Amino acid sequence: MTMPSSTAEVPLIAEPWAVELPDGRPFSKDPSVVRFRGRYLMYFTLPQGYAGDGWRVGIAESPDLRAWRLVETLVPQESFETPGICAPGAVVLDGVVHLFYQTYGNGPADAICHATSHDGVTFVPDASNPVFRPEGDWNCGRAIDADVVVHGDRLLLAYATRDPEMRAQLLGVASAPLDSGFGREAWTDLSHDAPALAPELDWERECIEAPAFVRRGDGLVMFYAGGYNNEPQQIGWARSSDGATWERGTLEPFLPHGAPGSWNASESGHPGALVDEDGRTYLFFQGNDTGGRTNLLAAVEIGWDGDVPRVLRPVTA
Template structure:
């Protein structure tokens, strides 16, 4: 579903978006799509996103869905992934997709298990039909600083490794934080393949006033020298906004700015309640994009939209209206 008035909604605060925001209305009868991860695969764009349960009051039943597009604006849902086993029977969400050697590798979280939620892995030759990793779940963090939960995985190929950023909470389940891990490229990406890089503490934890108690939804970029992580600060609709950080090694991260790169929109705009959960794409022509979620009604609806990225050295900029 598209918002009809593109002229009204064709901006995110001061950030221009491509076309009109989009949401899938198949489950709740209103636009509702979250947590985008976009790849270009076999000549079209595929977006992996979180599709909610049928009932507003039901926590179980979230799914990972797949939509396709020719232009990053008009999307059509083409698949909903089934549960792969007991581990994701209550739900799955927050997919992170990466193309490796002509296959889509999808990393997603189990949903509804609290501290026991973990990262799982599946792979596909066509982008829609996936075979689950028999070792699922493949990653949960360890250490005194974390509750052991892992959600919101995102990945990027860097040399001979696959770097994964993931999200956890402190032992009291109050503060949301980002950690990183890596696995050898071409491995099974099972539990024994991941080296946790965030051993003694998080890669990023909330520090700035606008981040409140939450850093989540990492989206990774690698240019051959520097990693960039786009991230969401603050829990949903408080408002969540998008910042960025850089790292030379995937372990140690430095914020690029004290202010959000993509703020929540102004009153009356499609993302006035938040701009959140980014997904990064480098297209086949070198153009770079962020797709992110937003809504104007404290989460009754959820839309997804895409903005162009440019880089001045390591610093990202977005298209200003």
């Protein structure tokens, strides 16, 4: 479902898109996009049963990043995945799609799971699921919002968690050897002693979440969402040389929510980054103007000045 909207404030590459629910609402969130076998695949969160009773992972395909079509959904399989699975992060390694997604509804026990696919649509869950929860006394043990990137001979996994009181949302990073298979025993929590990033700026309020990696030369950039959903949530970025220690690249939102009346007036949130085969970078994100009753997915193209990102305006004929 493509929604007509005003996109003057944020130079989108195409109109915002979402799956239409039976009641007519457009609702899709938490995008992660890869290029695989000549097409683009987007993994995202959908209401389970399309009725709002929990969550599942949707899969959409596109030939050009602009027109999307729902092709499959992944539903909870295990007891610990009830009442839902969501917030996927995908990466292609040696012709296999690795999907990292979270359980939902278990409070501090929510964790990251892993599954693999040779066609991008049919997935085999990891036998050791869930594969990751954080360590250290600075967090509650919860892990959500996974994203992954290859960094040297390791796969880095960024995750969101909360403080022991379940109040503030924080970010951490873990790593696993590329030849490990990424099961439960493979992960080392690089944020064992302290969060990689914690909310500090006024617009971040008590939440930073939804990390999205981009590799830049020998270093890394991480886009992230500040503020809980619709507070409004807005997008910032940080950089790192080692994947463990991060510093903010901006004190103001990099991608703010829209003005009243715009499609993303309630938020610009939960980013997901794609570096395409030609080297171009796209940042996907969710937005709405209904306080969260609806949710649409959109993307901007990102240009770079070294490791400093900027939003590009689409070239028009």
